[in-house]
Amino acid sequence: MKRNIYNIHGQRLRDTQASMLVRIVETHRMPSSAAYAKPWATLGSLIDRRLIIPLADGTYKPTKQGIETADAIRRLDRGEPIRRTNIAERGINRNFNKYWDDYYSHPLTYEYHPTLETICERSR
Structure with missing residues (x-):
């Protein structure tokens, strides 16, 4: 189930930011700009939140928090519950x-x- 806003680990992400984060974690590259209205602004917000790190060769390295957030987004889209820390x-x-x-x-x-x-x- 797609959502408009994802609130994961204290990070509030819009659906465009969430889908871009998932794609970057999977491919380490920025997805095609046709799917996003402002791709560089969306990318900049993910970098500012320290979910991804830009590398010199034009690829992006997801941080540990970025990988965990992308996994949580995938689970939410599939309808699985997120495990909260006890x-x-x-x-x-x-x-x-x-x-x-x-x-x-x-x-x-x-x-x-x-x-x-x-x-x-x-x-x-």
């Missing part, structure tokens, strides 16, 4: 687990000694 995979959660375990399992601050995992399992 909060447990972020570094902030590890710090919170340590804070929870240190503070609430201490006998002077809390009589019961639960771990954060125990509380989360009980709240389901």
Whole structure:
């Protein structure tokens, strides 16, 4: 399903920008300008967002974020859901687990000694 606007990883791309990014990731070249009204402006916006890097020989190298964004666009066009990072995979959660375990399992601050995992399992 084609969309007018793609919002992926905090990047808001119009459909022309998204389709150009997918084509550049596949071919490493700018697609023919017949399909795009302002191809150089669209290309410049992808470079400004650091999704692609222009090379001296006229080709373009997609960055890691550009490749991930293009894969997400392809999945959205096919109708597959995008996997969002789980909060447990972020570094902030590890710090919170340590804070929870240190503070609430201490006998002077809390009589019961639960771990954060125990509380989360009980709240389901």
